[in-house]
Amino acid sequence: MTQQSARILVVGGGISGISASLDLARAGCQVLLVEQSDHLGGLLSQLDRQFPDSGCGMCRLLPLFNRDQTSDHCLRRGLFHENIEICLCTDLVSVEGEPGSFTVALKQQAARVDPALCIGCGRCEAACPVDVPDPFNAGLTSRKAIYRPCPQSFSYAYTIDPYACKDCRACQDACPTGAITFAVKEREAFHVLVVDDEKIVRDSMKEWLAEEGYQVWTAASAKKALELMADTTFHMMLTDIKMPGMDGVELLGRAKKLQPDLDVVMMTAYAAVDSAVEAMKQGALDYVIKPFEPDTVLAMVSTCFAAFSAARARVETVDAMILAQGNNLFAPDVKTNPYGYRHIPGVVTSLEFERMLSHAGPGQDTLVHPATGHPVQRIAWFQCVGSRDLQYGNAFCSSFCCMASVKQSMLAKTLYPQVTDACVFYMDLRTSGKAYDLYADQARQAGVAFIRSRVHSLAPDTTDPGAGIRVVWADGAAKTCEKIFDLVVLAVGQQPKDAVAVFAEKNGIAMDASGFIRPEPFYPAHTSRSGIFACGGLTGPKDIHESIVLASAAAMSAMETAVMTDCQMPEKSASTKPVTIAKEVPRIMVAICRCRDLVQETLDTEAVSHALRLDPEVAAVEMTDRLCREDGMDAMIAGIRKTGANRLVTASCAFCVKKQQLQKMADLADLPVQCVAGVDVITSIIAAAEKASSAATSSGAATSSAAEKAPAVLKTAFAIQPMVRQIRTGISRVKTMPLEPGKGGDMFSRALVVGGGIAGMTAALAIAGQGFSVDLVEKSPALGGNLVWLHLGSEDLTAFLEDRKAAVLAHDRIRVHTRTRVHSTTGRPGLWETRLAPVHSADEDGPSDKDDAVLSDSSKGASSIHQVRHGVVVLAVGGTQADPGIATCETGPGIYTQQGFQQALDNKTIDIDAPVRVAMIQCWGSRQNDRNYCSRVCCPRSLEQALFLKNRNQDSQVHVFYRDMMTPGLLETLYTQARQAGVLLFPYEKQNPPCLEPDDNGCKITWSDAILGRSMETAVDYVVLATGVTPNMTPDLAQTFGADLDQFGFFDQADSKWRPVEALQPRVLACGLALEPFNIASSLATARAAAARAVAILSQGKVQPGLDMAHVRNSYCSLCQLCISACPYGARHVDHQAGVLVIDPLACQGCGICAAVCPSGAAVVGGISPTHMLDVINTALSGHG
Amino acid sequence: MALSDISEKLAALPEISHRVDQIKHLVDACIQCGTCSASCPNLDFMDMTPRRMWRYLLAGRVEKVFASQTFTLCSSCYVCTLRCPRGLPLTEAMAGLKQVAFALKLEQFRRSRLFYAAFMENIRQYGRVREMEMMTRYFLAVKNPLVPLGYASMGARLLKKNKLHPRLPSRGSGKLAHLFEQAHRQEH
Structure with missing residues (x-):
């Protein structure tokens, strides 16, 4: 039976989009991730450090299991996942249809640089004559029109900014690999024919249209026009009606016969409107009356062009879609601009300051004034710039700026000793979260001054621009205070994007008065249009933490839609590649990519090849070309077949070292991926060549170009030595392979939800909705939790609660246990057998008879201890006042x-x-x-x-x-x-x-x-x-499942920002008030987020071991259990029945601590054995004396 | 005592009391951020910052508001209105307080009231200010010989700079009278 997996479109590649995509991909959905800009990561790609640890932790979003399917490096460097197709520089053009079958049209800008061919040598950048402000550094530095989108990106590939590019094509000549092609611009592909007997009309029309980028032909007569049409396909024709010889109407008829899809617009004098109308009956699109303004014609052409362009868009069918385009930052120089942004030197936005703090920013680790270049000593932060400002129509708070300023001020004060004053001017310091107040206290201790006042405006000091900025404010009771600052950071707020508003309006998605998408009540990720979900800042300003939770909630909702529309979640196919190959004698083939003769020219490949063949296990050294391309790869595979090699080492550029590329080669060569290693030699060849050429230039050698000088140097034996060593390191990596693969893990595909409040019920319903059975445990006699008293006369809330309760009780996959608590558990993560015990409360005759009646079945059963088996647990025990x-x-x-x-x-x-x-x-x-x-x-x-x-x-x-x-x-x-x-x-x-x-x-x-x-x-x-709020979590309950409590008694999250609903052991989840204080909407979002994680785990069935998973050599293991206490992920347990140590493949992250503590060498991390590792190190260091 | 005076006066005049409520509603959404105080050019001459005055007004402590001269010093430059993040019509509210204070004929605002009256009358009559005549009428209305003395030095300086132009009072062109009547009708 072929099952079609759910296909979800995610629009926006910021942190919300990435997070939602990963959640969906983890659960087996096929994701199409569409991003408008040239890199993923959105705003976060520009932030080096985030609250609460003042570092970056984006990588913690990456999946913890099935990690072989996905990238496992820094998320700011790039992302890939087998189930996610990433489309950069792509716009969503239109959406049609219903949940289950949305037809979406996507428009991708043609890539001028082929990322596979680009080796990142930078010659194009040096050749480019254009300088534009670099948006990545918030305009504080400049870049060329050809540039690398993101300095930390894993891919070296360059890209061309189509708006800045002057089409001089200098880069194309400079590129050594032919990666750059100047594809025809889209407007140039739109051919327009202007037919008129008056030269002035023809010429001016041609000028107007050509300026807009269209390709224009002109013809002085109908006859001439027909001749042109014989050779060229036109998309639009503008023709005069009255012309000598054949008139416009006749031309229309003939032209339509030649090219039936042609759009024709008639140009006519006022007197001849009748004939224009006649022409329209014959198939003309429209007419214009002469004389006309350029705008009239241009509007018509652009309408035709839009249709032409839409017809060429990529069309996809998806089951549901998630919108995550995010918000813009407020531009402080609009309207009254009281703080003189862009007028007063030293007034910067928070994003600009963030870039100033960054290693890759303009200052490169020094904090200097952007105008004077002097070190900055006194810095002020102004909060609520563009937020909470009714004058600007922004009635909302932007949520993230207070914490961002706390972070920035603390970083400035702690990282740069030169900073003597750091003052934050605020109205309310919104540290509205669990660990937020602690962070603000840390900032106070670091010496940041917090001043509760709003600064009204700044005036430039015209006498001495270097003298600093005078800030005047009203202090509490006294009158005014003033102080001089070098730098003023405007904590700019969020602004809804106009494009999102246009999209929402076009597609019938409800908006609120501030221009954000209005979520459905109690469904925080649902928009008013079924099957379209929204997360991130789209539904109102959010910080990262809220965005991550909401993204997971949106992913869960999208999965629900897919299930509702009969789309199956796919079964995981077990990869059963035989590993007998490990026992075979290595026959290694080394494939060196010529990279379009670049390597050949610079390196003596014969000598390299000869040196490599000295190793008897190297069966062959093949020269190939363009390994990044299909044909190159096919040639290499043919080589493997020919030589019968069972190991492969490629020496090529950075592109082919990527995990997904190696996997592709392994699949084609029918080898396990451990048998394939990639070595990036091109980067070091280029570096060596540059070095050699600069040495040649500085030594005053002849005027011949540097590139020609380089080869001579690199072809000496001394120069090829490092290359050989690099390739040999790769060879040693594939020589030995782990003999025993890690073991997969069984689990019970049931979930246990503890707590019958709204969060618990929502999580239970979401998990059950995906086809898994759920036990819902509630200690009180009735479901509902805090919502029972919270309604404030709101009938909506009461109705919602009743509806959810009824849904839970009626669901055939949910077993409800009221008056029950978790007693104890046996087994291990994934195979828990939990004993539930009845609670005998004092108020046995409580006021919840109605619910008791409904629940009589389970209540009766609760009189004695009974046992449930489950693979995940969701702790939704809530909180109390x-x-x-x-x-x-x-x-x-x-x-x-x-x-x-x-x-x-x-x-x-x-x-x-x-x-x-x-x-x-x-x-x-x-x-x-x-x-x-x-x-x-x-x-x-x-x-x-x-x-x-x-x-x-x-x-x-x-x-x-x-x-x-x-x-x-x-x-x-x-x-x-x-x-x-x-x-x-x-x-x-x-x-x-x-x-x-x-x-x-x-x-x-x-x-x-x-x-x-x-x-x-x-x-x-x-x-x-x-x-x-205080949490209801008890240490006993958390520790029963191997989780813990934080210092306030809430559930201790694996990471409060990036993994907000789970413990370090990923099968232990929590939601609602058990996590941290939340309002109802956020609680519901966490419940769905927890459900998304639970579903992703449960849908694994049997968890496949990852390549880097730890395993145990049982014959060596003395069960000393040192590794169990050392494992930070709680992945190791003793199976007392079998008397062996077992590893949870879901929890194990391959960190290797177990291998380090094991006294008897029984703990091994997959893919790495000591001999293997030492061999690799020896080779890498050989020749270094 | 003066404080209970004002409450009693307001209680006796429901119309004016209603006007005070209206002014209060103008600034209801104030979040006391202090933008108005720091941006006020006359702050140094005020006995109470505007922020504090709005706070008293919002807290219903009307007697405190009218015990202060702050609002009479507002020169209607509109900077606070322009800068207020809540978009509150602060200048309008200041003007409202002046009207109430004058309508109540409170003793502490007598000089202010008479000054404004003299000023407006001068405008009505001539369409511009004739300083000498305005001040003369003001001094006559104040009926306190000490007041003109207080202005003597400033008068002397202005004379020296040739800024005062003594002219005989005339009946004036009276072209603004109609406008003033119209405004009066609209206000009442």
Whole structure:
């Protein structure tokens, strides 16, 4: 049976697009990843360091299992995956159809440099006469029109910027490998014929159209036109009607017979409109009345061209699509430009500063003023540039800029001792996440000053530009302060892309007022159009962490669509290549690529070949050409067949050393990939040739060109020695091979979900929807978790919860166990046998009879311990409101917790139709001491409650005391609404919180107001304490499955940014509040993200061992278990029944620590044996004395 | 005492009290970032920063607002309005506060009120300011012989620079009278 795997289009190759693509690819979907620019990575390719570890960790996104299918190097250097087809420089032109069969048209810019042929020698770059600002360095440096898109890219291939290129073709002449072809530009391929008897009309039309890039022919008469049409195919004809001899209408008829697809536009004088109309009846497309403006005609031509161009687009059919085009950064020089960006030297955007900090940036590790070149000592950051700014129509917070500025200021202060002052001017420091506050504290400790004030504007100092920038601001209570800075960094916000808005409008996707795509309620990755999902900044500003989670959620939703439309997830085909070859005597063939005579000219290949043949195991040394091409590869394979070689070493350029290229060769040669090694000799040949030529030039040799000088030098025995050594290293790599392959791993293809809140239910439904059985365990009598009390009178939320509950209970692959907890587990990861025990709660007669009735089956079963087998576990145990530490009431005036107040509002125990006086105190016990994290949910909830009160009675008084108003992203509108509704908001400092004095009628509150510079007091009826969220995770539960808790008691993620929903052991997942505090939408996103990971694992069936996986030589193993405690991934376990050590192929990353600690040499990492490795090292170092 | 005075006065005049509410709503969305204060060119002469004044207004402490001279010093340069990230009509709100203060005939704004009145009357009459006459009328209205003395040195300096042009009062051309009437009708 042939199963068609789901095919998903991902638009946008930024971090969200990559993340979604990898999630889909991991689960076996075929992905088409389309990116408009010339490299993957989006904005992140320009950021060297990210919060929270001030490093880059993008590679942690890469799959942990089946790693042989994918690239395993730095993600900024490039990406490949068997299941992902990457199309760069490609636009999505149109979308038609329904989920399950979308027809999409893609338009790819013709590549002028063939990446396979380009060896990255850089001669083209040297030859190019064009200099343009380099967008990669935010315009701080310049580059040529031919350039390498990304300095850290693994591929050396150059690319041509079609907008900057002047078509001089100097690069084409300079290229030694013929990689550059100037394909006809698309507009040039569009042929236009202008027919008119007046020369002036012909000439001006030709000029207008040629300026637009079209190729234009002219004819003075109809007869001439027909002659031209005999030889050339035209796509459009503009013809006059009244001409001597044959008129335009007759020409139209004849031309249409010759070239039926021709679009014809009639040009006519006003008097002859009738005949133009007649012509249209005969098949003319349109007419224009003379005299006309150029724009009129150009618009017509461009419409025809668009149709012509669309017909040549690549058309694909996909099941679903994910949009991830991201956002633009705000351009601070639009409109009023109060900070004088581009006018005042030293005012830079945060992206420019990021590039200034980068190793590959303009300063190259020195932090200097972009205008004066002096070292920068005093730096200020201005937050909210283009965000939270209603003047610019940006009612949202951009989410990422606060943390980005914290990071940048800390980096500047710690990496550059010259920096004496680093000040961040902010309005609210939005450290709204789990580890964010800790990071900001680190910055404070590093000496960064945080000043709560907005700087109104900057004025240039006209007297002395080098004197620095005078910054004036309003300090708390006092009047104004001022300080001089060398550099001002504008923390620019996000802006929705116009192109996305146009696309959304065209395709009926709902947008919000700010221009972002509006996600469906409770489905954070769904757009209003079924089958099209959105992630990243498209649905509102996001930081990296949120984007990664949402991308996985979008991937899960896309998989669901594919399943709904009967698309099968593919079965993994086991690779069963016989490894008997390992036992054969090596017969090695070395294939040296001539690279279009480049190698031949520079290197004495005969001598190299002779030197290599000295090794008796080298069966043959073949010269081939263009190994990167099909024909070159075929020739080489023929060589292998001829010589009967069983090992292959290629000596070529960097392109052929790539993992996917080696795999391709191995497949063609029918060899295991371990038997194929690639050596990049071209790069060192070019380097040596350059060195030789510069030596020749500097020694004042004759005027002959450097390239001609070089060969003579490289052909000496001394010069070929390094090449031979390099190739020999490759030979030694394939000589010995691991004898034992790693073992695959079985697993139970069931999932266990612990926690029946909304996150747990969503994860269970998503996993079950992909065809896997799920056990859902909930300790309370009813499902629903926090959503039961959270609804704030929202009928939507109640309906959603009921709908999800009903779906879970009705699903035939989900077994629900209420009043149950995880007791213990046996087995090992993937083969867990977990015992579930009943919970006997005190309130056995709780108010959830309705659910009990539905669940009677499973509840009955829960009376005794029973066992479930599962391969993955999702911990969705949720969180609860933190204890306020003081007595609270449930009715009447007094002190409430946020949850208590919510319940009082919903139960109407407070009369809110009468005016009430309420004070809400944020961060009560939160963001300090042992709970030094922001709980995210409390600020928005307080504002919602305040608005609710104000809407019920305008005379109600609501005071909100806050430290930083945490309303990131589109939640900012809630803050604005609350302000507009007359809610009174007072910021306070952590060390100086408001004081409560409860009395019989409520409470008196005194606080000191920083702006008024005095103490204030007010009497209120109700005090609401926002205490934040504490996790329900217990160390026992986490450790049962080999996971751990972090310092706050939440689930310890493998990486809080890049692997946000899993533990180091990838079969242990978590979602919702168990991970960190989230609002409902984010919780749902994490649930889907966790489900996506679970599905990817479960769909493996039997996990195939990777090439670099560790394995155990059981005969040597004494079961000392040193390796078990040493393994950082929890991949090693003792199978007590069989008395052997087993390895989880899913968890093992081939790091080799086990091999290092094993005292008896029983632990081996695949592909590497000590003799093998030592041999490679010896060869590589031979000749180095 | 003066503070309770204003509350009582406002309570007695619902129309003006409503006007104060309207002004408050103009600045409701204020997030107290301080942009207005730092950008104000007259800040140094104010007894209270605009930020603090808006804060008192939003907190409902109207007596504090009217105990300060800050809003009378607003010269309507509109810089704060231009720079405010919330796009609030701050200059308009300042003008509103002046109107309320003058309408309440509060003693502490008497001189301000009379100065504005003299200024506007001068404009109405001549279509421009005749400094000498304006100040004379202002001094007559203030009815305090000490006030002109306070301006003596400035007057002397202006005279020296030939900036004052004594002219006899005339009936004026009166062309703006119609405009003033129209504006008055619109406001009331």
